[in-house]
Amino acid sequence: MGFLKRFFSNGGSKSVAKERLQIVLIHDRADISPEMLDGLRRDIISVITRYMEIDSSRIEMDFDRADRSVAFVANIPVIRIKRGVAPLRDGEQL
Template structure:
């Protein structure tokens, strides 16, 4: 973020178009590079959350699973705030 971006924010003006371009590119390239469609990514997110919530209670509203990309490496980043761990009997291991 630049000084101008901050001033714009304070004055309630729009972001500069260059920073919008940067953000849009980073998002679209993360998808292009991983060859994942947004639908598949959504499905993966849901399944990851399901699995994780078998073991710990997470705050789904604040959780975020996203693709981030840096230096041509794409990483799947999950940020899932844990409320508390669940008792072992409830760990989701059925049978």
């Protein structure tokens, strides 16, 4: 039966290798430097404050690592939503 299994199977260790690599690299790449996280924080604040007033002293942001995925989670306390802000058009700068 071994030869039949070989004939029909396409699930060798290669697919395991690829899946494991993809997962481990999500984790590796999410391990970003404090400088990058600071930059990200500044950029996010500048976008958000276009639309709402926030309490920037109480912002929490971090990577939430689960078994098969990584989420970027930000908790940003809102003080007041601004009225009638048009979203940026394509190519428009902040």
